[in-house]
Each structure stands twice: as structure tokens, then as C-alpha cells.
Amino acid sequence: xxxxxxxxxxxxxxxxxxxxxxxxxxxxxxxxxxxxxxxxxxxxxxxxxxxxxxxxxxxxx
Numbered sequence: 001x002x003x004x005x006x007x008x009x010x011x012x013x014x015x016x017x018x019x020x021x022x023x024x025x026x027x028x029x030x031x032x033x034x035x036x037x038x039x040x041x042x043x044x045x046x047x048x049x050x051x052x053x054x055x056x057x058x059x060x061x
Contacts, residue, residue, distance in 0.1 A: 040053075
């Protein structure tokens, strides 16, 4: 694929529209997400039972 064709296809997929401004708090959450451990600890027992990433041993804690 030629460079011009690739550039044209990229412009079609990503039109140059003005992106909405995100609040500084939201940007901070995106750049510095909470740790996975704190996220799992904040889940309800029902969410933990349905979460395939949590092993049965972790449910007892």
C-alpha cells in the first residue's frame, strides 16, 4: 500500500474533528488509574463471585 493511500485511509478512519475537552480530574484518572487490588477490594460480594479474575481462595479473604 502506498504512503498516500495509507494517509487517505487514516484520514477517513480518524476525521479531523475537534475532540471534546476532558476535565483535569478525568484526565488524571485516565493517566493514573487506581490499582487493581483497591478496585477488587471495593467490589461487592456479588461482583466478586461473577468476576472470573478472582480465584475462589480470594473470595474467602
